[in-house]
Amino acid sequence: xxxxxxxxxxxxxxxxxxxxxxxxxxxxxxxxxxxxxxxxxxxxxxxxxxxxxxxxxxxxxxxxxxxxxxxxxxxxxxxxxxxxxxxxxxxxxxxxxxxxxxxxxxxxxxxxxxxxxxxxxxxxxxxxxxxxxxxxxxxxxxxxxxxxxxxxxxxxxxxxxxxxxxxxxxxxxxxxxxxxxxxxxxxxxxxxxxxxxxxxxxxxxxxxxxxxxxxxxxxxxxxxxxxxxxxxxx
Numbered sequence: 001x002x003x004x005x006x007x008x009x010x011x012x013x014x015x016x017x018x019x020x021x022x023x024x025x026x027x028x029x030x031x032x033x034x035x036x037x038x039x040x041x042x043x044x045x046x047x048x049x050x051x052x053x054x055x056x057x058x059x060x061x062x063x064x065x066x067x068x069x070x071x072x073x074x075x076x077x078x079x080x081x082x083x084x085x086x087x088x089x090x091x092x093x094x095x096x097x098x099x100x101x102x103x104x105x106x107x108x109x110x111x112x113x114x115x116x117x118x119x120x121x122x123x124x125x126x127x128x129x130x131x132x133x134x135x136x137x138x139x140x141x142x143x144x145x146x147x148x149x150x151x152x153x154x155x156x157x158x159x160x161x162x163x164x165x166x167x168x169x170x171x172x173x174x175x176x177x178x179x180x181x182x183x184x185x186x187x188x189x190x191x192x193x194x195x196x197x198x199x200x201x202x203x204x205x206x207x208x209x210x211x212x213x214x215x216x217x218x219x220x221x222x223x224x225x226x227x228x229x230x231x232x233x234x
Contacts, residue, residue: 008031011027044065044069045060045061046062047069047070051073051074056076056080060084060085066114067111067113069110070112071107071110072104072107075105076105077101084114092118092121103123154180154234156180157229157230158230159228160216162222165222170219172217172222174215174218177212181213181232182209183210186233188233190229195226195228199228201222202221202226203218204217204226
């Protein structure tokens with residue numbers, strides 16, 4: 001007496017069974033064929049893509065599954081139509097709206113689902129569809145290239161002359177004018193290359209900033225002019 005397989009119920013004759021191949025093998029083959037077809041239908045197959053004039057032509061390969069993907073060989077333009085396997089279909093986005101210019105471009109990987117003559121295309125609008133809504137209410141100038149709009153860092157050298165230091169208790173201070181500096185500026189300040197040793201020996205540092213002004217403090221009275229480099233960070 002034949003037994004059956006666990007998942008598809010295919011008949012399995014035992015070693016001592018006498019059976020008719022037409023009543024055992026053929027039903028098994030039909031069951032396998034049906035299961036393989038259903039698997040094929042449930043899978044995502046590939047399709048070829050071409051465009052002639054305004055017609056986007058898709059031809060599914062290796063089956064007719066509802067879900068398929070294709071690599072675009074041409075961009076989508078407003079007014080284009082679709083055929084799938086020679087049949088005209090209506091294409092929309094998942095929200096039911098129509099495709100806009102640039103919905104996909106050359107070499108895009110596009111996923112589609114065909115039910116009857118209705119094809120849903122899973123893609124996003126391209127550059128041609130950018131408008132005030134997709135700019136989140138900002139004008140296009142808001143997204144200008146940073147190189148054209150961002151403030152650049154600037155640097156300049158200031159000289160702390162020996163005769164202009166003011167004694168302040170055990171310290172010495174000197175204020176200098178520095179164009180572009182404000183009380184809120186982000187600054188990077190350090191000795192210029194030729195003044196490194198003198199600045200370190202006198203422990204020169206910037207201790208206050210204001211509009212167009214910096215104040216430096218020294219622990220020892222510098223014996224020579226000290227040049228400091230001031231970088232205003234953009």
